[in-house]
Amino acid sequence: MGFSNQRGSGGRIASPLLEPRWVRWSLTAFSCSFLVLFLVVPLAVVFAEALRKGVGAYWAGITDPTAWSAIKLTLLVVAISVPLNLVFGLAASWAIAKFEFWGKSLLITLIDLPFAVSPVVSGLIFVLLFGLHGWFGAWLDSWGLQVIFAVPGVVLATIFVTFPFVAREVIPLMQEQGTEQEQAALTLGANGWQTFWFVTLPNVRWAVWYGVILCNARAMGEFGAVSVVSGHIRGKTNTIPLHVEILYNEYNFVAAFAVASLLALLALVTLVAKALVERRIHLSSTSLEPTTVES
Amino acid sequence: MSIEVRHISKSFGNFTALHDVSLQVHDGELLALLGPSGSGKTTLLRIISGLEVPDANPDSEILFHGQSVVDCPVRHREVGFVFQHYALFRHMSVADNIGFGLRMRPRATRPSKSEIRDRVGKLLKLIQLEGFGDRFPSQLSGGQRQRVALARALAVEPKVLLLDEPFGALDAKVRQGLRTWLRRLHDEIHLTSVLVTHDQDEALEVADRVVVMNQARIEQVGTPDEVFHHPQTPFVMEFLGQVNVFHGRVSQGKIELDDPFVSEHANVNVGSSPPAVYARPHELDIQRESTSGEGFYATVKRLHLAGPIARVLLEAENGGDVQVHLSLERFYELALQPGVAAFVVPKNGRVFEAASKMKLG
Amino acid sequence: MVWRFKKHSVLPGFGLTLGFTVFYLSLIVLLPLTALCLKSTSMGWAVFWETVSHPRVWASCRLTYETAAIAALINAVGGFIVAWCLVRYDFPLKRVFDAMVDLPFALPTAVSGIALTTIYASSGLIGQWFAPWDIKLVYSRWGIIIAMTFIGLPFVVRTLQPALEDLDKENEEAAACLGASRWQTFRFVIWPTIIPALLTGFAMAFARGLGEYGSIVFISGNMPMKTEIASLLIITKLEQHDVAGATSIAVVLLVSSFVLLLSINLLQWWSSERLRGVS
Numbered sequence: 001m002g003f004s005n006q007r008g009s010g011g012r013i014a015s016p017l018l019e020p021r022w023v024r025w026s027l028t029a030f031s032c033s034f035l036v037l038f039l040v041v042p043l044a045v046v047f048a049e050a051l052r053k054g055v056g057a058y059w060a061g062i063t064d065p066t067a068w069s070a071i072k073l074t075l076l077v078v079a080i081s082v083p084l085n086l087v088f089g090l091a092a093s094w095a096i097a098k099f100e101f102w103g104k105s106l107l108i109t110l111i112d113l114p115f116a117v118s119p120v121v122s123g124l125i126f127v128l129l130f131g132l133h134g135w136f137g138a139w140l141d142s143w144g145l146q147v148i149f150a151v152p153g154v155v156l157a158t159i160f161v162t163f164p165f166v167a168r169e170v171i172p173l174m175q176e177q178g179t180e181q182e183q184a185a186l187t188l189g190a191n192g193w194q195t196f197w198f199v200t201l202p203n204v205r206w207a208v209w210y211g212v213i214l215c216n217a218r219a220m221g222e223f224g225a226v227s228v229v230s231g232h233i234r235g236k237t238n239t240i241p242l243h244v245e246i247l248y249n250e251y252n253f254v255a256a257f258a259v260a261s262l263l264a265l266l267a268l269v270t271l272v273a274k275a276l277v278e279r280r281i282h283l284s285s286t287s288l289e290p291t292t293v294e295s
Numbered sequence: 296m297s298i299e300v301r302h303i304s305k306s307f308g309n310f311t312a313l314h315d316v317s318l319q320v321h322d323g324e325l326l327a328l329l330g331p332s333g334s335g336k337t338t339l340l341r342i343i344s345g346l347e348v349p350d351a352n353p354d355s356e357i358l359f360h361g362q363s364v365v366d367c368p369v370r371h372r373e374v375g376f377v378f379q380h381y382a383l384f385r386h387m388s389v390a391d392n393i394g395f396g397l398r399m400r401p402r403a404t405r406p407s408k409s410e411i412r413d414r415v416g417k418l419l420k421l422i423q424l425e426g427f428g429d430r431f432p433s434q435l436s437g438g439q440r441q442r443v444a445l446a447r448a449l450a451v452e453p454k455v456l457l458l459d460e461p462f463g464a465l466d467a468k469v470r471q472g473l474r475t476w477l478r479r480l481h482d483e484i485h486l487t488s489v490l491v492t493h494d495q496d497e498a499l500e501v502a503d504r505v506v507v508m509n510q511a512r513i514e515q516v517g518t519p520d521e522v523f524h525h526p527q528t529p530f531v532m533e534f535l536g537q538v539n540v541f542h543g544r545v546s547q548g549k550i551e552l553d554d555p556f557v558s559e560h561a562n563v564n565v566g567s568s569p570p571a572v573y574a575r576p577h578e579l580d581i582q583r584e585s586t587s588g589e590g591f592y593a594t595v596k597r598l599h600l601a602g603p604i605a606r607v608l609l610e611a612e613n614g615g616d617v618q619v620h621l622s623l624e625r626f627y628e629l630a631l632q633p634g635v636a637a638f639v640v641p642k643n644g645r646v647f648e649a650a651s652k653m654k655l656g
Numbered sequence: 657m658v659w660r661f662k663k664h665s666v667l668p669g670f671g672l673t674l675g676f677t678v679f680y681l682s683l684i685v686l687l688p689l690t691a692l693c694l695k696s697t698s699m700g701w702a703v704f705w706e707t708v709s710h711p712r713v714w715a716s717c718r719l720t721y722e723t724a725a726i727a728a729l730i731n732a733v734g735g736f737i738v739a740w741c742l743v744r745y746d747f748p749l750k751r752v753f754d755a756m757v758d759l760p761f762a763l764p765t766a767v768s769g770i771a772l773t774t775i776y777a778s779s780g781l782i783g784q785w786f787a788p789w790d791i792k793l794v795y796s797r798w799g800i801i802i803a804m805t806f807i808g809l810p811f812v813v814r815t816l817q818p819a820l821e822d823l824d825k826e827n828e829e830a831a832a833c834l835g836a837s838r839w840q841t842f843r844f845v846i847w848p849t850i851i852p853a854l855l856t857g858f859a860m861a862f863a864r865g866l867g868e869y870g871s872i873v874f875i876s877g878n879m880p881m882k883t884e885i886a887s888l889l890i891i892t893k894l895e896q897h898d899v900a901g902a903t904s905i906a907v908v909l910l911v912s913s914f915v916l917l918l919s920i921n922l923l924q925w926w927s928s929e930r931l932r933g934v935s
Contacts, residue, residue: 017828019838024745031741032753034734038806039759041781042771049774088680095674101662107677113685116913118867119765120887121906124894125688128695133899135691159684182667192668214761221764223870228891241766241870248770248874260767267762274762275755346829369832376833382826386848395844396834444830451834 046264049257061258069235070243081159089166097174114163123228149231157225166211173207206280217270296454297322302354312338314511323485327498330508345369375448379460381440383432390428396451418446438469456488529647541572574644576620582638590640696907699900707904720886724865727804732858735812743820765870773875795877803871808861819853852927863916
């Protein structure tokens with residue numbers, strides 16, 4: 001029950017836990033304008049600018065061959081990085097949540113590490129590793145392989161920045177749920193794989209979805225890290241955000257915003273999906289709580 | 296300070312928490328609001344405190360010492376409120392918790408720092424926690440926390456003390472100790488107090504008067520003795536202890552029982568005929584032979600002797616269970632064994648039929 | 657007792673999952689970060705100091721820290737009010753606003769960069785109101801602060817919301833019964849309980865601001881010594897094949913992030929220690 005709906009009898013006295021009306025109103029007005037100014041307006045502007053010169057120009061911007069190749073590359077990057085991080089997230093959660101072992105908290109900290117590394121630095125470390133003057137640069141070159149300024153570099157950098165997303169959503173939930181249900185499944189004759197698939201995974205599936213949604217959004221939109229390693233080769237190593245940058249810097253604003261609007265749409269879908277999944281997580285966690293009796 | 300509430304109703308959405316409740320609390324007494332979950336007792340307490348506002352009604356009134364406090368917000372009502380889960384401020388030491396109310400006063404009426412320290416010291420002594428002033432709530436046991444909460448409420452010298460299930464979150468042994476302590480404390484300070492509880496033993500033991508509530512209404516108000524021995528409704532009878540309910544018929548001024556069984560919390564429809572006889576287990580006697588023609592035939596099923604009394608469970612002829620409590624002397628005199636046949640004879644009991652009450656025996 | 661790496665458990669799959677976890681973690685995260693550490697130590701203190709003490713680098717680092725701090729401060733104030741309203745009040749479209757708070761997480765930084773630049777440019781929707789006063793919101797420090805505020809907002813709101821929701825309603829009722837006014841209740845009961853969450857949110861927004869690149873490069877104008885942030889300078893150095901220089905700046909950024917991460921963890925440990933126990 002919120003605090004906000006309690007009205008005084010015949011308006012005589014207000015609820016003791018409510019601020020005076022003018023305080024409530026001015027705070028709410030401030031919040032709404034703050035959010036509109038910083039969030040709603042930028043989002044709206046993307047679509048407005050994209051459609052400034054009509055649907056035709058918009059369509060031309062999206063269907064341009066270089067835009068199309070950027071979209072394809074982004075989808076490829078997502079198709080590699082999201083499943084890999086998903087499998088990693090599930091494996092890490094199982095090991096961390098279901099077992100007690102030495103160095104566990106260190107492992108959790110290390111998993112969160114990529115969040116603490118700024119995007120440009122994330123790109124830089126791969127340059128140091130695979131760049132021409134990097135550790136493996138000469139060796140790769142002798143085999144005729146190129147990582148930096150090529151697709152593998154873009155994929156690696158994206159995997160790095162999206163690394164913790166699934167794991168950090170699933171680990172706390174799995175830890176909270178303990179091992180009782182798994183033990184019950186084992187006593188009932190299930191094998192390890194069946195236990196995971198039929199008992200553990202259904203219990204955490206909304207957290208997994210949540211992680212995948214966030215991971216996907218970041219993988220599609222990553223800019224800083226990818227910018228360092230891609231080399232900005234048109235039609236080859238440009239992802240959608242990099243393509244937006246190039247168009248924008250060429251003063252091709254309509255095309256830039258047209259392509260950007262695709263990413264903005266993705267953001268909207270992400271927000272809606274996130275809100276839906278959050279509600280499911282909330283529902284499933286409240287239904288598990290012991291019922292309290294109120295007198 | 297006396298408290299009077301008149302025609303108070305409160306609903307939350309479709310749920311009616313209180314329906315036209317009126318009640319008087321005398322100056323200096325300790326009154327218990329007793330009832331099951333959802334009976335409205337906590338809501339009534341919160342309305343008295345000002346934490347909850349009653350539904351709008353021109354007749355409704357809340358009076359402290361004859362003066363209306365309906366328009367008085369909670370912070371000016373000068374009530375001490377003790378919460379079930381203590382509601383101590385976790386980031387403050389015990390002493391800071393107790394002194395909180397004094398420090399919040401406007402500068403003109405605020406005691407000096409040393410006065411506050413003295414007052415806190417006295418209260419710590421009162422709640423037997425001297426030397427605990429610098430601890431934090433997380434370092435105290437449940438019983439200690441509740442005593443601190445009580446001291447915090449008393450520090451502002453409230454006109455009335457309101458306690459919402461104060462011992463509800465504590466384990467049985469601590470409860471018992473605090474209960475006795477609270478009663479002693481009340482005898483010392485004589486502060487008008489209202490205690491909400493769902494534990495009938497607690498209410499009967501601690502309170503001067505007990506208000507039994509059920510389904511948003513008051514069922515009965517009276518001293519513990521009155522409500523226990525002279526319940527006015529089947530609900531009160533059943534809520535305050537174990538009861539045997541016998542359904543029967545009235546014929547020629549006598550009651551013929553046809554369906555004896557034990558009931559502890561059956562929901563009885565008052566006023567429905569045929570009437571039912573309600574008798575507590577100690578109000579029944581067992582005889583090896585029927586001497587007066589009263590009573591009915593039953594077989595001893597199980598004995599429970601670990602305690603100050605003998606508890607005998609019998610099975611009546613129609614298969615219903617009857618619970619009888621005997622003194623141990625009486626029990627050994629009868630030499631009962633499981634499987635032995637005997638007569639159950641009512642010594643006392645009540646017939647509830649509409650609002651009338653009739654005594655047997 | 658015999659020391660064991662792992663406590664006994666009946667559940668299977670420990671070796672496989674932990675093995676994969678450690679292998680993947682080492683490959684993707686630890687190996688590249690080790691490369692950075694080794695690179696920075698191998699090039700020596702002198703090279704590091706030469707890079708970092710260069711006026712242009714110095715200016716960009718100072719600029720980054722200052723703007724990130726201001727933006728985090730704006731977010732601490734604004735985000736606090738937003739979180740408070742979202743948790744405590746009902747208003748139209750509340751759930752939409754609540755969902756929108758995550759927009760900076762979901763919207764790619766390049767998109768927010770060009771959108772913010774368009775809005776706050778002197779011909780833009782909001783910028784035009786400031787142009788007559790000669791206030792340039794883009795291609796100036798203000799632009800950097802605006803972009804950093806945008807991307808930092810959800811950190812403050814999302815760390816504060818659970819803290820505000822967890823507030824014990826009875827605590828506030830107790831304060832009211834004891835005669836505290838609403839302001840006193842806020843000041844002495846609510847505020848001390850949520851300050852760790854607010855500081856955590858501030859630190860997270862600050863850390864995010866330090867490392868932000870995508871949205872800032874569009875709005876800042878990237879003028880050396882004036883509006884050039886540290887992340888951009890790393891890229892510039894790389895383009896000039898000055899890997900040592902780039903690494904030096906990266907080390908500065910990385911160490912700052914780790915210090916912040918550490919202080920966030922300490923904060924959370926401190927608050928849970930302080931408030932533990934009482935339900």
